[in-house]
Amino acid sequence: MLAKFSTAAACAVALSIAATTAHAGAADYAFEPVKAEMKKGDDVVVAIRLTNKTTGKPVTDAVIFKTRVDMAPDNMADMESPVTAVQAPEPGVYAFKTDLPMAGRYQVTLSAKIQGETETVTGKVIVKAVK
Ligand SMILES: [Cu+2]
Secondary structure (H helix, E strand, O other): OHHHHHHHHHHHHHHHHHHHHHOHHHHHEEEEEOOOEEEOEEEEEEEEEEEEOOOOOEOOOOEEEEEEEEEHHHOEEEEEEOEEEEOOOOOOEEEEEEEEOOOEEEEEEEEEEOOOOOOOEEEEEEEEEEO
């Protein structure tokens, strides 16, 4: 019985290692806020720079297909704000209009399709709203 259990455990470990390797591409990208701090309020534009860490170059052709803004960093993950994509100020920067109704930290989660990557690349960025 014991032997059977450890085989299953070893299998689970092998599986999780394989999953990590498959997602290695996503680790090659950096998501950074253009401005890490801004005034709280409605219709605030949050801009995020996407860079290829290997080349140091901006990623200009990403398709951001899912965006979520919430206050998870301040233990208010259910406090979610609506997000609308807006015109990017420069290549490699992706901008979104959202509401930052209270002072505190907000997490912006972006799901992106990037040319040459089969996997979805997910980035998490934290911005701070001040009074
Ligand atoms: Cu809040």
